[in-house]
Amino acid sequence: xxxxxxxxxxxxxxxRDADFRADQHSRLRDPHIAPFTDLVDELRAEPGRGWMPxxxxxxxxxxxxxxxxxxxxxxxxxEADGSGMLCCENVDDSAMLLATLLxxxxxxxxxxxxxxxxxxxxxxxxxxxPPSATECEAGVEPLRRLIDLxxxxxxxxxxxxxxxxxxxxxxxxxxxxxxxFHVVPTFHTGRQAFxxxxxxxxxxxxHLYESFAEVGDLIRKEDVA
Numbered sequence: 575x576x577x578x579x580x581x582x583x584x585x586x587x588x589x590r591d592a593d594f595r596a597d598q599h600s601r602l603r604d605p606h607i608a609p610f611t612d613l614v615d616e617l618r619a620e621p622g623r624g625w626m627p628x629x630x631x632x633x634x635x636x637x638x639x640x641x642x643x644x645x646x647x648x649x650x651x652x653e654a655d656g657s658g659m660l661c662c663e664n665v666d667d668s669a670m671l672l673a674t675l676l677x678x679x680x681x682x683x684x685x686x687x688x689x690x691x692x693x694x695x696x697x698x699x700x701x702x703x704p705p706s707a708t709e710c711e712a713g714v715e716p717l718r719r720l721i722d723l724x725x726x727x728x729x730x731x732x733x734x735x736x737x738x739x740x741x742x743x744x745x746x747x748x749x750x751x752x753x754x755f756h757v758v759p760t761f762h763t764g765r766q767a768f769x770x771x772x773x774x775x776x777x778x779x780x781h782l783y784e785s786f787a788e789v790g791d792l793i794r795k796e797d798v799a
Contacts, residue, residue, distance in 0.1 A: 587670060588663040589650070595657055598630050606635035609723045610687075617716055623694045627651035629687070630661035638687035639793055640729045641721070641755075643737040644668070645762060646692040646705055660688040668764035671782075675763070679786040685793055687727065689720055691740035702766065705736055713740045718748055728796070729789055730755045734762030756792065760785035 588594045602611045610629045618626055627647050629635070650656045650666035657664050662673040662683065676683060692705040692713045705713070717740060721727060732738045738759050745752035761767045761778045768775045 587665045589657040589661060589665055594663070598632060598657070598659060598661070601631035602628055604631050606637055607631045607633070610635060610720070613719055613723065617693065623712070625653070626694045627657075628659045630657070630659040630663070632661065632663070632683055633686050633688060634684040635687065636724055637684065637726055638724055639685050639726050640681070640687065640731060640789060641724070641727050642686055642688045642731045642733065643717070643741065644688070644690050644733045645736040645764075646690045647695045648764065649697055651695065660690070662688075668762070671763040675782060675786045678783065679790040681786060681790045681793065687720075687724055689717065691717075691736045710736060710739050711743060714743050714747055717744055718751065721751060728755060729792060730757045731785065731789060732757065732759045734767060758785050758789055
């Protein structure tokens, strides 16, 4: 399964389809996702931070069991030339790999709630610079507010160093909340996580696959129980 996973990358990116994109936008006030749409609207209004993408309604919203935290919103989420949403069907490599991992490990997208350690859009200069310590700290309370809206969450996947940094800060500030979750740290799904030799790329991709497989096994066992 792991070896076959890598050939499936071109099967995704449904946000290229204008009808699919319009359908997702039309459902942003559906009951399962509306609380997160409201949260994004509120966070957009905070002074000094700026814009951030919505969460696509194809995700589980209030019914999700898995919180997937990445670094910060990528160019595929932009309103002008992207989807305007966090979505594993976005037109970028990170989203394609995420969609393939979910498919390969049989995790329904409805089990997932995506977020970013720093949730506001930062790529206005075209440069990919990780969020600063100050920005990581700013991401803690939005994460707490998101978790408060999702009562069925029980697993947290942390993709990359920034997500893990923000979660560590979250754990110090909200220890009792953080203790409720099974936490799975792994690599980011973006290109920068795969810079290096073929061996490094292979090891990291396998770690990602095994992390998703672990999470898939966990949710299936709990569903059976």
